[in-house]
Amino acid sequence: MASIHLDNVVKRYGAFVGVKEMNLQIADEEFLVLLGPSGCGKTTTMRMIAGLEEPSEGDIRIASEVVNGLDARDRDVAMVFQGYALYPNMSIYENIRFPLRMRGVPKNQQDALIRRAADMVELGDFLDRKPAALSGGQRQRAALARAVVRQPQVFLMDEPLSNLDAKLRASMRVQIKHLQRKLRITTVYVTHDQIEAMTLADRIVVMSRGEIQQVGTPDEIYSDPANTFVAGFIGSPPMNLIEGQVHSGRFIAPGIDIAAPGHMHGNVTLGFRPEDCGIAPDGQAGLTGTVYGIEPTGDSTFLTILAGDKQVEVKAPRDFRAPLDSCASIALDPARLYFFDSATGQRMRSTQ
Amino acid sequence: MRALFPYLLVAPAVTYLLSITLYPGIYAIYQSFFLVRFNEWIPVGTDNYVELFADTEFWGALLNTLIIGGIALAVECLLALVLAYFAYRDPFIRGWRIVFLMPMLFMPSAVAFLWKLAFNDGRVISDLLMRLGLISQNIDFLGSVPLARLTLIVADVWQWTPFLFIIFVAALQGQDQEIEEAARLDGARWPQIFWNISLPMMRPVIAVAVILRGIDITTMFTNVYIMTNGTPGGTTETISYFIYRQGFRTFNFGYASAAAVIMLIITVVSAQLIVKRAFRSGRA
Ligand SMILES: Nc1ncnc2c1ncn2[C@@H]1O[C@H](COP(=O)(O)OP(=O)(O)OP(=O)(O)O)[C@@H](O)[C@H]1O
Numbered sequence: 001m002a003s004i005h006l007d008n009v010v011k012r013y014g015a016f017v018g019v020k021e022m023n024l025q026i027a028d029e030e031f032l033v034l035l036g037p038s039g040c041g042k043t044t045t046m047r048m049i050a051g052l053e054e055p056s057e058g059d060i061r062i063a064s065e066v067v068n069g070l071d072a073r074d075r076d077v078a079m080v081f082q083g084y085a086l087y088p089n090m091s092i093y094e095n096i097r098f099p100l101r102m103r104g105v106p107k108n109q110q111d112a113l114i115r116r117a118a119d120m121v122e123l124g125d126f127l128d129r130k131p132a133a134l135s136g137g138q139r140q141r142a143a144l145a146r147a148v149v150r151q152p153q154v155f156l157m158d159e160p161l162s163n164l165d166a167k168l169r170a171s172m173r174v175q176i177k178h179l180q181r182k183l184r185i186t187t188v189y190v191t192h193d194q195i196e197a198m199t200l201a202d203r204i205v206v207m208s209r210g211e212i213q214q215v216g217t218p219d220e221i222y223s224d225p226a227n228t229f230v231a232g233f234i235g236s237p238p239m240n241l242i243e244g245q246v247h248s249g250r251f252i253a254p255g256i257d258i259a260a261p262g263h264m265h266g267n268v269t270l271g272f273r274p275e276d277c278g279i280a281p282d283g284q285a286g287l288t289g290t291v292y293g294i295e296p297t298g299d300s301t302f303l304t305i306l307a308g309d310k311q312v313e314v315k316a317p318r319d320f321r322a323p324l325d326s327c328a329s330i331a332l333d334p335a336r337l338y339f340f341d342s343a344t345g346q347r348m349r350s351t352q
Numbered sequence: 353m354r355a356l357f358p359y360l361l362v363a364p365a366v367t368y369l370l371s372i373t374l375y376p377g378i379y380a381i382y383q384s385f386f387l388v389r390f391n392e393w394i395p396v397g398t399d400n401y402v403e404l405f406a407d408t409e410f411w412g413a414l415l416n417t418l419i420i421g422g423i424a425l426a427v428e429c430l431l432a433l434v435l436a437y438f439a440y441r442d443p444f445i446r447g448w449r450i451v452f453l454m455p456m457l458f459m460p461s462a463v464a465f466l467w468k469l470a471f472n473d474g475r476v477i478s479d480l481l482m483r484l485g486l487i488s489q490n491i492d493f494l495g496s497v498p499l500a501r502l503t504l505i506v507a508d509v510w511q512w513t514p515f516l517f518i519i520f521v522a523a524l525q526g527q528d529q530e531i532e533e534a535a536r537l538d539g540a541r542w543p544q545i546f547w548n549i550s551l552p553m554m555r556p557v558i559a560v561a562v563i564l565r566g567i568d569i570t571t572m573f574t575n576v577y578i579m580t581n582g583t584p585g586g587t588t589e590t591i592s593y594f595i596y597r598q599g600f601r602t603f604n605f606g607y608a609s610a611a612a613v614i615m616l617i618i619t620v621v622s623a624q625l626i627v628k629r630a631f632r633s634g635r636a
C-alpha cells in the first residue's frame with residue numbers, strides 16, 4: 001500500500017552536501033532502520049520523506065506517487081521528532097489528541113485511542129501534565145504516543161527511544177515492533193543503537209557522510225559487510241580491522257601470518273569479529289600478541305590483545321583470565337575472515 | 353567602601369528615577385486633595401474626587417480613551433500578528449527588521465502634523481479618494497464622531513504597528529520550528545497551527561506587548577493635541593488631554609491631579625490583571 005522510493009535523492013545546504021545520490025526502495029509494511037554516526041544525514045533523509053525538506057535533486061515516491069512538492073500535511077505520515085516537538089501549551093492528553101482532531105477522527109472515538117496510545121508508552125498517569133512537567137524520557141514517550149495514536153501510511157521515528165533507560169527501552173522496542181506488525185505500517189526508524197537496529201529491522205541502511213554504505217537484513221549487515229565502514233560500525237565491540245600485506249597467498253601483519261585467498265595481493269585489510277576467534281592451543285595460533293587488558297562482562301570476557309601496535313578484541317569464555325603482558329595465541333576461524341582493499345575500504349570477495 | 357560601591361553605581365539611576373517618577377507621583381497625590389489657586393493651596397479633602405466622579409466630561413474622556421485606544425490597540429495587535437506570522441521566515445525581513453522601526457523613530461509631533469495635513473488641513477486623503485472615484489466630495493474628518501476618532505486610530509496604528517510587529521517576529525523566530533513541523537505532519541493547516549500552537553505559545557509576549565502599548569495608548573496626547581483638540585464636541589478628548597485641559601487651560605491643578613491619580617490606579621490594576629491572566633497557565 002505505501003512503499004517508499006527514493007530515486008537519486010540529493011540534499012544540499014549551500015555547498016555542503018547533506019545527502020548524496022540516495023537510491024532506496026522501502027517495501028510496503030517494511031520496518032527499515034537507518035543506522036549511522038551523528039551527522040551522516042539520517043534526520044535529513046527522514047525530513048525529506050516527511051516533506052519538511054525538499055530534496056535538491058531526485059524524486060521521492062510514496063505509494064508509487066511522486067510526492068515532491070506535496071505538503072507534509074498531505075503525505076499522511078506520522079513522525080517522532082528527535083527533539084520531541086511536543087506542543088508546550090497543551091496537556092499530554094491534548095498533545096496526543098491533536099492529530100486525531102486535525103484529521104477529523106470522530107470525537108467519540110478519540111478518547112479510547114488516546115488512552116490506548118498512552119498506555120502503550122506507560123504514560124496513562126501523566127495525561128493531565130504539560131510537557132514542561134515531564135522528564136526527558138516521559139516527553140519522548142509522549143511524542144511516540146502522539147505518532148502512533150492514528151494510522152498513517154508511514155511512520156517515521158527519529159531516535160524515539162534514545163532517552164529511555166535500558167529496561168524501558170527494551171520493553172518499548174518490543175512494543176514498537178509489535179505495533180508495527182499489527183498495524184502493518186511502513187516504518188522508517190533512525191537509531192544510533194545497534195541492538196535496536198538489529199532487533200527491530202527488516203532491513204538496515206548503514207549510512208556515512210550522506211551516503212548509503214550498505215543495505216541489507218540485520219544478518220547480512222552483520223555477517224556480510226560491504227566495506228570497512230560497515231564492518232567497523234556494526235557489532236559491539238566491532239570487527240577487528242588490521243592493515244597488512246598479502247604476498248604469495250599469505251596475509252602478513254605484525255603478529256599475524258595466515259593464508260589469504262589466492263587472487264589477492266598488495267595492501268589488504270583483514271577483518272574478523274571478536275566472537276569469531278578464540279584462545280588457541282599452542283602452535284595453532286593465527287595471531288599472537290600480548291595481553292593488554294581483560295574485561296569480564298558476566299557472560300563472557302573481552303580480551304584486548306596487542307599485536308604489534310594494533311589492539312585486537314577477542315571474546316573469550318567467561319572464566320578466562322590471564323596476567324597482563326603475558327603471551328596470547330589466538331585462533332582465527334578461516335571461514336569467518338573478511339578481506340578488504342586497504343585503499344578503497346571495499347570488500348574483496350574470495351568467490352571471484 | 354567595597355560594600356558601598358554597588359550602591360554608588362546604581363545611585364544616579366535610582367535618583368533619576370525617583371526624581372522623575374516617585375516625587376511627582378507623590379506630589380500629584382498630595383495636590384489632589386487641594387484646591388490650587390496660584391500660590392494658594394486650600395485643603396478640600398476629597399472634594400476633587402467627589403466632583404470628578406460626577407463630571408460627565410471626565411467619564412466621557414475615559415470612554416473616548418477606551419474606544420480610541422482599545423480599537424487602535426486591537427487593530428495594531430491583529431495586524432502585527434498576521435504580518436509577523438507570514439513574514440517571520442522571510443530572510444529579507446530578518447535582515448531589515450530595523451527598518452520597520454522607522455515610524456517609531458520620527459518625532460511624534462511631526463507625525464501628528466503629517467496626519468493633520470493628510471486628514472484635515474491638507475485634505476490629502478480626501479483628494480486621493482476623490483481621484484480614485486470612491487467619493488465625490490471632500491470628507492470633513494472632524495465633522496463626525498466616528499471619522500474624527502478614526503483619524504486618531506489610523507495615526508496610532510501607522511506609528512505603532514511596526515513596534516508590535518518587531519516584537520512578534522522575534523517571538524515567532526524564537527519558537528521551536530520542529531513544533532510547527534510536528535503540527536503540519538499531524539494534519540494542521542496554517543490557521544489551525546496559528547490558532548492552536550503559535551498563538552498560545554506567544555501569549556506571554558503578546559501580554560507584555562499589550563501592556564506596554566496599552567499604557568502608552570492610555571496616555572495618548574500628542575495626536576489629540578495637534579490633530580483634533582478633542583473636537584467634535586469633546587468626543588476625541590482622551591484622559592491625558594482632559595488632564596492637560598484642567599491643569600494648563602483652566603489652571604485647576606488639584607482637579608487635574610485627582611484625575612491623573614485615578615488614571616494611574618486604573619492603569620496599574622488593568623496591567624496587573626492582564627499579566628496575571630496571561631502568565632497563569634503559561635507553565636505547569
Ligand atoms: N539546515 C541545515 N543547514 C546546513 N546544514 C545542515 C542543515 N541541516 C542539517 N545539516 C547538516 O547535514 C548533515 C546531516 O544532518 P542530519 O541532521 O541529517 O544528521 P543525523 O544523521 O540525523 O545526525 P544525528 O544522529 O546527530 O541526529 C549534518 O552534517 C548537518 O550539519
Ligand SMILES: [Mg+2]
Nearest residue numbers: 042043082158
Ligand atoms: Mg538526527
